[in-house]
Amino acid sequence: MTRHIKEKIIKNLFLVLSLISLMVLALIVMFLFREGLPIFREVSVYDFIFGSEWYPTSSPPSYGIAPLIVGSIVVTVLSSLIAVPLGILSAVYISEIAPASAKEILKAVIELLAGLPSVVLGFFGMVVLAPWFQDTFDLPTGLNIATASLMLAIMAIPTISSISEDALYAVPREFKEASYALGATKFETIARVIIPSALSGISTAVILGMARAIGETMVVLMVAGGAAAFPESIFDSVRPMPASIAAEMGEAPFRSGHYHALFATGIVLFFMTLAFNLVADYISRRFKEVGSATL
């Protein structure tokens, strides 16, 4: 076997392997649409997305997922409010301030946090955090938006922190040196030079962290309480879309209206995460040249 043929075989093997993942994705999307679209014969797209009543098994059923969409958005936004500052600031500390020994430990711990199975976090939220929350604030229920957001924030922090950290490392040394040379303090350098030049990477990190939170299932299923109503305060229960799909799919009769409605909810979720990813991609492309300017 000549080197030439070997090279060719390897090349094609890699092509097939990468095509497989592409095919898998295409098949999943096709399946999602095939199973979800039939619901729109029973209910219009407008009534599905903006309808406020979710009673898929009543007769006649009502398939309005507005409360579920609102639930998803509320927990995602609130968890981002917690996770974004924590994630970014810990990234800044790790990449710019921490001494080498602390850096190693912190990085390892954050990676460990990323590897924590979501069901473990969900269980912790349900059994430890929720009862504590309920007793401390004397609430009717501990399974609410606030606890769910807190748990989701814990899941989003590693994503935000590690991607922002990469972005901070990518800031050219010359920028820092120039800043110090002009007499800037360390804080001024971080706040006015390093963070602004890593901003595209940090934005990507935030958006990917949010995408992680909106798609997360187990934690919201276990901790958000699951009420399919519009929340009135952050201590009300909500049912985000992934929780609704996970809880109901198991027993929805095969190819019934309810089954199709759950897949259609999946389509909505798919478009939301797709939008997040496109925005992240756009930002990282748009501002790419700015970061590594020609100095």
Place this chain on the structure above:
Amino acid sequence: MKKLVRLLIAAVTCASVIGASVALAEQSVIIKGSTTVLPIVQAATEAYMKAHPGVNISLSGGGSGDGIKALIDKTTDIADSSRSMKPEEIELAKSKGVEPMEHKIAIDAIVPVVNKDNPVKDLSNEQLNLIYQGKITNWKEVGGKDLQIVVISRDTSSGTYETWEQKILKGAKVTPKAQLQASNGAIVQVVSKNRYAIGYVGLGYVNKSLKGLKVNGIQASSATALSGEYPIARPLFMYTNGEPKGETANFLKFMKGAQGQKIVKEEGFVPLPHKK
């Protein structure tokens, strides 16, 4: 063209691997379905496999709908269900050449449960109905403390919910503020930690960490469920494709026999009445 051939070869390899694993599975029994029936079948399969070494039973939950779906797709030998198959499911099964056969294996009673600190002991059908519709919202209206009622329900497609809807809600809708939990175990977990809460679980799940309520003054028990006195009871089923054969038939016989029914009782469900 060459690439296409390579892809085809890859596809054929994948297909034959999957085919081989299906062929292997035929030597064992696969059971899938309702989480309500799960604890019974779990104990029964353990006992059965101990008594019949060499038989391999693979068991998974997922819900009644999942089990029936698997039966229709012929990926399971037995489907556990906490409800009768729906007409449209039977129709779909028949169109795929599957003849579902129903086997009653136990009776389940559904019990409203509250926290141990809740002084309420007894609720009527009507009171439960109004609580679940969101029309009674404070425990003091039904003889308890001045606390808000946190209604906890199951996902609307679970078999337990369906029975609850039939026997308690009678067609009315559950308040949208009701919390949703995806399993009997989760309801036990939540209610045992929340003094505001009310939920409902299968009789087998009532334990010392929470309090089962009487309904219309009647305590849920094997005796009252069998006699029909207790108002919220339902049969549990196993479905097979046509007359069961081989190990599947043996297992069903075991399940319905004295040993299987003893397990049903041990797991907190109600055994079938003895055949006369």
